Amino acid sequence: MKGANVIKVLIAEDQSLILGALAALLDMEDDIEVVARAVNGKDALKLAADTSPDVVVTDIEMPGMTGLEFAQALKEKQHPAKVIIVTTFARPGYLRRALSAGVKGYLLKDAPANQLAEAIRKVKDGGKAIAPELATEAWDADDPLNDRERQVLRLAGEGLTSGDIAKQLFLSEGTVRNYLSEAIGKLGASNRIEAARIARQKGWL
């Protein structure tokens, strides 16, 4: 549990207070050493190259580059570090995207505090650590929206009218209404507001 056997960890988290607190939590473990901290994905990418951590712990929602994009980038660079996502959001869509980015762990912020260290050890040894409440329902539904529907729905969720959306996407208003109608149908909603809410909650944005 010492010397060369220490697990080197990089933490990425945009809320500094949480970042510091997580670091303090992990530093209490004998076999874990926090070798670097980053407040966004870009910094994390650079620091990962410099400090070659064994495991990266990252949030998802960060300004600039999200944790998911960061994991994707690490994978493309064939960096050997294992990635663990720690997030507030139990959204199946997030987990799916995370897994296809090669992420090895996905924990929720309301998991017990000791699970983080456990997950790090497990992942370091080649295992996986997925939050149990998500492991099962991850595959309950695929994102049924296509790109246009997603774009239109996102803008509708901001409060734009069909006409506004049409102008922004260079479509006719009728077409926008058609896409919205499609999306509402696919999501089982009864209007654009509910549809946007559902899509957001599932992580389909």
Next chain:
Amino acid sequence: MKGANVIKVLIAEDQSLILGALAALLDMEDDIEVVARAVNGKDALKLAADTSPDVVVTDIEMPGMTGLEFAQALKEKQHPAKVIIVTTFARPGYLRRALSAGVKGYLLKDAPANQLAEAIRKVKDGGKAIAPELATEAWDADDPLNDRERQVLRLAGEGLTSGDIAKQLFLSEGTVRNYLSEAIGKLGASNRIEAARIARQKGWL
């Protein structure tokens, strides 16, 4: 910095991982001792009575009883503990409600990690600790909504139709439309969706 001079702290935070991490962070300080932890406002209230902490650090958004309601309750019981709010949300409405509940500190989760301990010491000594980015803009706008408008707008933001809202609140549909129209006007929005978005973002729910 030891013995009777240690500051006794209670932490309330619904995300266990963050709760544990914050506790670890504070336990590193010689003059601070975490005497209790709670994952919601109700537990916090009971533990505050049992352990008589000097300072309570609490999140706002927790299931059941929010941090703001908790602060209010502590004040009504005339409990001597000072309250520090730690939250993600820089919403003027929240800060205002917090201050009128007698809260002594209001920090954002993206503040530097060492500020929490600093804030605790400051508040313990009778001072205040308000996140600087909020201190100024706290008074830029008052919540213009009345209770009915708030209720109606909240439901509208969920995607309910005017008719649904009317049934739920035992109002006529026309009245619901009137309240919505009022709210939309007051908030400078152009439809219910935008109005809900604005109100949510300002912390007026």
Next chain:
DNA sequence: CCGGGCATGTGACAAACGTCACAGACCGGG
């Protein structure tokens, strides 16, 4: 008791929304 707020309801109207059937354009595979 009166007057003025406030909460609630009504009716009417234009605008926006949601649905549907359908049509042209394009693109790829057989």
Next chain:
DNA sequence: CCCGGTCTGTGACGTTTGTCACATGCCCGG
């Protein structure tokens, strides 16, 4: 080449939304 998708647009239709003027009832202070 034609056939089948997918994307986009149109027109029509009934429904919901947003706005406004106005009515009713209720309570509180003078």
